[in-house]
Amino acid sequence: MRWIWIDRFEEFESGRRAVAIKNVSLAEEHLHDHFPGFPLMPASLIVEGMAQTAGILVGEARNFAEKVILAKVKRATFHALARPGDQLRHEAQIEQLTDSAASTVGRVRVNGELLGEIDIVFSHIDQNISGIEFPRENFVFTREFRALLETFRGSSGKRILL
């Protein structure tokens, strides 16, 4: 399994806001265990989807120079369940951004209806944990994550005609 919980960026305004979608599908193995006969996307993975949307937004704002780590989920409130066939729309906005950290506000919608509210604080770890050496390469933003953004910039999600 790949640890990527968003499928595509739909909107991306550098340093300000981003929107990514996630299609919930019965092809995802874990849905058959969560729960047998009543498949639901786990709320924790919806939080992860928001963390990826907002995290890439925060990372891109500093040109991926910082290792952006989720420090704290300030709020995760859910109003509805996410079921197979649903398309989640993760809307993330940067509220505050400094050299050492960032805070984001997030809304998850399905068909325009509010499903969840997820606010996160991120840390730029090299600027925070003094005395601890991290690898030089940016292990947070792997090629797979950057590819999401490149795909958006390349095609803007337009149909690719044959």
Added chain:
Amino acid sequence: MPEISQDEIFDKVRQTLVDALSVEDDEVKPEATLTEDLGAESIDFLDIVFRLEKAFNIKIPQEELIPREILSNPDYVADRKLNARGLAALRSSMPHADLSEFEKDPDIDKISEVFTVSTICKFVESKLRAA
């Protein structure tokens, strides 16, 4: 500076800590320490700083609230304790804090005990006065 009383500052700081640390209103007393009494972890300080900036419309450079430079400066620290010069530097960079207890045993791992609710209120007050 816009007129704001110490009571109003305390109320806003209390609400900030209630929201950030999921504690009860009555736990947030002036003498309560953020880490020991209110259960804050180091990562919560990032959150608290952002919330204070928003609540009071101020900017808080990380070094101003917690002068990490001093605590990691080899000239000031020996055996994880601040020496006299380190303490002097700390005093001048943290006028908002009551360091009298910390000075008895200036173990840098205990610096978080300096942060009481009242320390935060005084810090905010000094920022508002300077604005």
